[in-house]
Amino acid sequence: MKNIISEKVEQMQPSGIRAFFDLVLGMKDVISLGVGEPDFVTPWAIREAGIYSLEQGFTSYTSNKGLYKLRLGLSRYLKAKHNLDYSPDEEILITVGVSEGLDLALRTIINPGDKIIVPQPSYVSYGPVTELAGGLPVYIDTTKDDFKLTPEKLEKAVDKRTKGIILNYPTNPTGISYRRKELEALSRVILKHRLVCICDEVYGDLTYDFEHIPFAGIGGLKKNTIYLNGFSKSFAMTGWRVGFACGPQDIIAGMTKIHQYTIMCVPITSQMAAAEALVSAKKPVEEMKREYRRRRAFVVEELNQMGLSCHNPQGAFYVFPSIKKTGLRSLEFSQKLLEEEKVAVVPGTAFGGCGEGYIRISYASGMESLKEALERIKRFLGKD
Amino acid sequence: MQEILEVLEKDCRATPEEIARMLKKKPQEVRNAIKKYEKEGVILKYKAVINKDLIRDEDTGLRALIEVNIVPQKDAGFDKIAERVYSFPEVTSCYLISGTYDLLVIVEGKNIHTVSSFVAEKLSCLENVRGTTTHFLLKKYKEDGVILKHKEENKRIAISY
Numbered sequence: 183m184k185n186i187i188s189e190k191v192e193q194m195q196p197s198g199i200r201a202f203f204d205l206v207l208g209m210k211d212v213i214s215l216g217v218g219e220p221d222f223v224t225p226w227a228i229r230e231a232g233i234y235s236l237e238q239g240f241t242s243y244t245s246n247k248g249l250y251k252l253r254l255g256l257s258r259y260l261k262a263k264h265n266l267d268y269s270p271d272e273e274i275l276i277t278v279g280v281s282e283g284l285d286l287a288l289r290t291i292i293n294p295g296d297k298i299i300v301p302q303p304s305y306v307s308y309g310p311v312t313e314l315a316g317g318l319p320v321y322i323d324t325t326k327d328d329f330k331l332t333p334e335k336l337e338k339a340v341d342k343r344t345k346g347i348i349l350n351y352p353t354n355p356t357g358i359s360y361r362r363k364e365l366e367a368l369s370r371v372i373l374k375h376r377l378v379c380i381c382d383e384v385y386g387d388l389t390y391d392f393e394h395i396p397f398a399g400i401g402g403l404k405k406n407t408i409y410l411n412g413f414s415k416s417f418a419m420t421g422w423r424v425g426f427a428c429g430p431q432d433i434i435a436g437m438t439k440i441h442q443y444t445i446m447c448v449p450i451t452s453q454m455a456a457a458e459a460l461v462s463a464k465k466p467v468e469e470m471k472r473e474y475r476r477r478r479a480f481v482v483e484e485l486n487q488m489g490l491s492c493h494n495p496q497g498a499f500y501v502f503p504s505i506k507k508t509g510l511r512s513l514e515f516s517q518k519l520l521e522e523e524k525v526a527v528v529p530g531t532a533f534g535g536c537g538e539g540y541i542r543i544s545y546a547s548g549m550e551s552l553k554e555a556l557e558r559i560k561r562f563l564g565k566d
Numbered sequence: 567m568q569e570i571l572e573v574l575e576k577d578c579r580a581t582p583e584e585i586a587r588m589l590k591k592k593p594q595e596v597r598n599a600i601k602k603y604e605k606e607g608v609i610l611k612y613k614a615v616i617n618k619d620l621i622r623d624e625d626t627g628l629r630a631l632i633e634v635n636i637v638p639q640k641d642a643g644f645d646k647i648a649e650r651v652y653s654f655p656e657v658t659s660c661y662l663i664s665g666t667y668d669l670l671v672i673v674e675g676k677n678i679h680t681v682s683s684f685v686a687e688k689l690s691c692l693e694n695v696r697g698t699t700t701h702f703l704l705k706k707y708k709e710d711g712v713i714l715k716h717k718e719e720n721k722r723i724a725i726s727y
Contacts (some may be wrong), residue, residue, distance in 0.1 A: 206725045216725035306727045354727070476573065476588035483587045526725055549577065553584075 194310055199532050203519060206526045213555040214526040215543045218354065220418040220499070224455075225466035228417065231458030232451050240450050246442040248276025248426070254428055255460040259548075263269045264396050266409070268367040268428040275427045275434050275441060276448050276456075280384045282425040282441070283410040284348070285311050290436040291408075292317040296345035299378075301331040302534035303502070305382070307356045309534075317345070317558040321358045328493055329356040329502065335368045340371070346378035349397060352385040355533045355542035358494020361489040362395050369400045378433075379407040384425070385498040387416035388465065390475045392496070398428070402549040405430050408437075415498070416467055417459045422452040474499050477552060484556045485543070489561055498547040501531065505538040508563065516541060522565070570599050570606070578612040617714045619706065627674050629658075629703040630681050632689065634669040635696040644668060647694045656684050665697070678702070 197203075208213060223229075247253065252269035260266040260312030268274050288298065293317040300308045302321045306352040309319040322335050349368075352359040360368070372379055376379065379397055386394040398407040427437055447453075459557070480496065485492050485503045492503035503513045512529035519525050528544075530537030545552060573585050574610050582600065586593040603609040611652035618627060636647050644662050651671060652660035660674040671689070685700055 205727050207723070212724060217722055219722060299592040311687065368617040456665070472569065472572070476569075479590050480584065480587045529727070532727070549580075 183313070190314065193346050194313065197515060197532065200515075202513060202520075202529065204447070205504060206520060208227070210525065211518070212520065212524045212526050213547075213551050213558070214265075215547060215552075215555055216526040216528045217546055218271070218545050219420040219546060220415060220470065221546045222418040222466075222470050224419050224422070225459075226517055227462040227466075228419065228455050228459045232281055232422075232455035235451055235454035240454060242303060242450060244276075244447045244450050244453060246438055246447055248448060249276070250458060252276060252453050252457040252460075253426075254294040255457050256428075259460050264394075266396060266399055266428070268409075269431075272431040272435065274432055275438050276453060277410075277412075277425045277427055277441065278445055278448055279414060280382055280410045280412045280421045280426070281307065282445060283412075283425050283437075283521065284308070284380065284382060286440050287317070287408045287410065287427065287433075288312055288315040288317060289440055290433060291346055291378050291380075293345070295343060295344045298345060299339050299377075301347075301349070303329065303353075303355055303530060303540070304348070304533055305350055307434065308348045308350075308534060312348075314335055318343070325536050325540075328373060328478075328499040329353065329358045330360065330364065331368065333371045333515040334370060336371045340377070341373050342364040344375065344377060346380060347366075347372065348380045348382065350384075352389055352394075352495070354385065354498055355500050355528070355530070355537070356493075357498045357500045358490065358493070359392075359394065359496040360391055362500055364399070365395055365397060365400050367441075369397075369403050373402055375423075377406065378495070379403065380410065381407055383411050384410070384412050384415050388471060388474060388499065389452040391479060391494075394497070406431055412475040414457055415457050416471075417456075417463055418470065419452075419456070419459065422455055424452045426446055426563070432482070439506070454478040455473055474545065477547075477549065480557065481543065481545045481551070481552060484560075487561045488556075490563070492532025501543045501545065502540050503543065504540055512538055512541055519562050521558065523562045525555045525558045525562075570596060573608055574600075574609065574612075601632070613708065615712050619714065628681055629706075630673050630675075630685075630686060631701045631703060632671045632673055633667040633699040633701075634689065635692045635698070636668045637696055638668075639694065647692070650692055650694075651689065654688060655690075656681075674675065689720055 194481050224339040240359055245338050253274045256274055257268050257270040260268055288311055292315045297318045298312045300319045300321050312319040320339055322331060324331055337442050381397040382398055396409055398404045398409045408427060408429040410427050412420040481491055482494055490505060492501050495501055509516060512531045516527050516529045528542040530540030569589055570585055573580050582596040583593045586596045637645050640646050648660060648669060656673050656675055657671055658674045661670045663670050673681055673684060675684060685698055690698055
């Protein structure tokens with residue numbers, strides 16, 4: 183029975199902190215700052231649209247690319263919001279969250295052995311999904327550059343086998359983002375080496391200090407860029423699993439081929455709800471954003487005051503403070519904090535080896551829980 | 567500065583220090599702004615939202631919505647008579663509205679007798695009140711933006727990427 187599991191899957195590194203996660207899930211009365219999704223429920227108008235679609239009997243497949251209504255809505259939304267031109271017919275594909283979009287994008291562009299650059303700390307799936315697609319992830323440690331990828335480091339990492347780069351901003355887990363100038367500087371390296379850019383911009387609408395600029399909107403980059411986004415974070419729709427991929431016609435056609443054989447289409451209820459989100463959720467989305475911004479300021483200030491130094495994250499709902507001064511390793515710190523004060527955070531090492539010495543704190547939690555959790559962390563730090 | 571109001575409207579116990587942190591301002595600035603709002607009457611009161619259905623007490627009270635038809639007065643219009651109506655402590659809300667009647671009055675009393683006697687003996691007898699229609703409130707679902715339900719359980723998994 184030894185060979186049932188493929189070598190590829192056998193060799194995949196299971197997450198080193200699985201055991202820690204199980205510990206959290208098994209404990210009661212824990213305040214969790216380890217959650218990677220909004221604490222808001224999907225705005226009612228969107229939920230109502232989902233219910234209505236069920237009442238009306240919309241229970242069938244949709245076209246592989248997704249409901250035309252939704253693609254058209256997205257095309258207009260992206261034009262109005264970011265001045266991006268994507269044709270609903272050929273350049274937009276509705277996916278099962280950004281996760282599927284990412285998988286499709288990588289499988290569409292990678293030939294065996296192609297290298298994909300991944301700045302770290304990064305979201306957990308980039309490396310493994312690259313490997314599953316037959317590629318080779320090349321990690322760049324950004325911890326010394328305020329968690330930002332610099333053109334110099336990118337230039338250094340590129341070689342003849344480099345096919346593309348996964349750029350995620352605002353970044354999970356650090357919350358950093360890039361301004362236009364920084365994106366333009368990166369774009370010069372990318373254009374020079376003709377890299378494909380897979381951009382996970384799912385937190386784009388949750389950018390607080392400046393306007394989010396999609397990478398595809400930087401001059402000359404649209405033809406190289408696969409723009410991935412979704413409804414999960416900004417519309418509080420994680421469980422609906424709706425994302426979308428925009429890109430050049432040939433790439434989207436390639437991605438659609440895989441999508442049609444593996445997924446067929448995104449559930450129609452979710453697509454109809456998402457279409458409604460584009461028209462009626464502006465106000466609740468803005469309210470959620472303001473609430474996140476207030477929490478961010480509060481949490482960053484509190485953490486810095488108690489000596490867990492952290493940079494100011496410009497987006498998403500994460501803070502990534504350093505715990506180095508405690509002398510504990512990330513996992514150790516998180517385990518002790520959980521056991522002694524019942525506060526759950528995610529060890530930085532979950533997001534790559536260079537995350538050692540950091541923890542990820544999510545402020546997608548009500549102010550009351552945040553205040554209480556921060557009190558507990560303060561008490562925890564005062565103990566030794 | 568409007569955002570201070572947004573914070574307080576959600577939780578009036580938020581301290582000036584906390585609000586200052588959330589909005590990246592100085593506590594004194596926030597304190598001054600709140601004082602100004604209070605002085606101007608923008609902030610009128612700080613209170614808890616109580617779900618009275620959960621109080622196991624016989625006298626938790628009964629509410630009625632009363633439509634009141636009134637005769638407007640020369641020079642004062644509806645305002646003067648409205649004042650006479652809303653000054654009764656039994657009246658918890660009072661609105662002038664368009665349509666088939668003039669004032670919508672919400673009255674709270676211990677039980678059906680106290681509410682009806684208020685209507686019969688006080689409200690209806692007021693000069694200029696032409697007539698009333700009383701609707702007793704059976705159940706409250708939502709009030710001032712708050713859904714009157716127990717805190718909902720957390721539906722998210724405790725930890726995720």
